[in-house]
Amino acid sequence: MMTSAESAILLTRNEARKLRKLQTKKLQAYETVTKFEKVTCSELFSAVPTQYLCLINVNFGGVGNVTTEQLIKIFNSFKGYIGVRLTHGKPYSFVMFDSVSTALCAQKILHEKPNEILNGRVLFIEFVNLKYQNFMNQIEEGSSTPTSTNGKRNIPGLFLIENFITDELSESILNNIYSNTGWILLQHRKVLHYGHKFDYDTNQVGEPSHEFPSFMNSIFDKLKKINYPLLPEMEQLSILHYPTGTGIPPHIDCHSSFGEFIMSISLGSPVIMELKNVKTGEVMNIDLPDRSLLILSNEARYVWSHSIRARKSDQLDNGQVRERGPRISLTLRTLNPDKICKCSWPELCDRNIIHLELNQTPNSIISFIPRKKKTTN
Ligand SMILES: O=C(O)CCC(=O)C(=O)O
Numbered sequence: 021m022m023t024s025a026e027s028a029i030l031l032t033r034n035e036a037r038k039l040r041k042l043q044t045k046k047l048q049a050y051e052t053v054t055k056f057e058k059v060t061c062s063e064l065f066s067a068v069p070t071q072y073l074c075l076i077n078v079n080f081g082g083v084g085n086v087t088t089e090q091l092i093k094i095f096n097s098f099k100g101y102i103g104v105r106l107t108h109g110k111p112y113s114f115v116m117f118d119s120v121s122t123a124l125c126a127q128k129i130l131h132e133k134p135n136e137i138l139n140g141r142v143l144f145i146e147f148v149n150l151k152y153q154n155f156m157n158q159i160e161e162g163s164s165t166p167t168s169t170n171g172k173r174n175i176p177g178l179f180l181i182e183n184f185i186t187d188e189l190s191e192s193i194l195n196n197i198y199s200n201t202g203w204i205l206l207q208h209r210k211v212l213h214y215g216h217k218f219d220y221d222t223n224q225v226g227e228p229s230h231e232f233p234s235f236m237n238s239i240f241d242k243l244k245k246i247n248y249p250l251l252p253e254m255e256q257l258s259i260l261h262y263p264t265g266t267g268i269p270p271h272i273d274c275h276s277s278f279g280e281f282i283m284s285i286s287l288g289s290p291v292i293m294e295l296k297n298v299k300t301g302e303v304m305n306i307d308l309p310d311r312s313l314l315i316l317s318n319e320a321r322y323v324w325s326h327s328i329r330a331r332k333s334d335q336l337d338n339g340q341v342r343e344r345g346p347r348i349s350l351t352l353r354t355l356n357p358d359k360i361c362k363c364s365w366p367e368l369c370d371r372n373i374i375h376l377e378l379n380q381t382p383n384s385i386i387s388f389i390p391r392k393k394k395t396t397n
Pocket residue numbers: 258260268273284285326349351
């Protein structure tokens with residue numbers, strides 16, 4: 021019988037180098053997870069097999085860009101496989117099996133081995149400690165936040181119209197927008213304003229400026245045709261360019277500056293928008309497809325903040341992970357001529373809390389009011 025020292029001697033220099041590299045990778049992967057979770061390996065993982073596997077070095081959008089399809093392909097061939105959960109912004113993913121023995125079988129075959137489907141990438145796989153609640157929540161819920169309004173209650177005043185404009189119109193609008201040289205650079209996004217100036221230093225709507233671009237005529241024609249009661253004529257347009265991976269922080273568009281109807285037309289990459297009820301904390305996600313029109317009015321406009329997370333992909337209800345690309349939004353608003361908001365939520369309205377320090381307001385619910393610091397909204 022050969023000792024490990026003897027067998028080590030038999031490794032070629034190349035093999036020994038590869039082994040060292042693998043050990044370093046493994047160490048780094050485990051360190052990343054423990055640092056991320058701020059607990060030790062023994063709290064995260066179980067030495068005794070369980071039916072849930074944690075793929076320590078697999079997430080979506082990270083190195084190697086693993087997709088849900090690839091993972092399904094790897095694990096589908098194992099008996100007892102139930103499903104995969106790729107995560108966002110976390111270093112790990114999970115695979116569920118129907119029993120401990122089936123999970124054990126997959127772990128034995130795949131752990132520390134280069135995987136063909138992942139172009140030779142080595143997988144590090146541990147058993148989830150069933151007492152580690154954060155992992156169990158992610159496994160049981162499938163997703164930490166819901167990703168669409170399907171099957172959930174409707175928010176009063178929230179409307180999404182899919183295919184609001186045609187592919188042709190979208191293409192000509194995008195060509196026009198991308199050739200514009202007047203972009204104002206924000207921290208991660210770029211913006212163009214029409215109808216009225218908008219000063220990001222003071223967050224005030226300014227004098228009328230820049231007539232609407234001519235392509236907006238077709239949009240206004242389409243708006244007239246939708247069956248939406250009391251839709252006013254829109255007075256201000258902000259065109260936002262979101263490079264892949266960027267978003268917009270949670271905010272409610274300023275009550276006193278803008279009227280009740282806020283509309284957003286999405287062009288380019290679809291994206292998940294997160295809506296949060298600032299009174300109850302309830303969160304609802306809505307998928308904004310390319311060429312769709314979103315209308316926020318009533319409760320959806322005044323009580324729910326909206327945001328887009330900065331990340332390179334979105335996880336959908338069915339567990340699929342969808343990559344993002346660049347996105348353009350056309351946000352249309354009306355103006356409050358007297359700057360006095362008469363909404364039905366005085367407790368949330370900036371007519372009452374405009375004098376407070378911004379950091380006292382939850383989730384930056386007020387945007388577009390004077391701030392001391394420059395804003396990125
Ligand atoms: O990108 C979007 O659809 C929303 C933009 C937005 O919320 C805003 O400009 O206030």
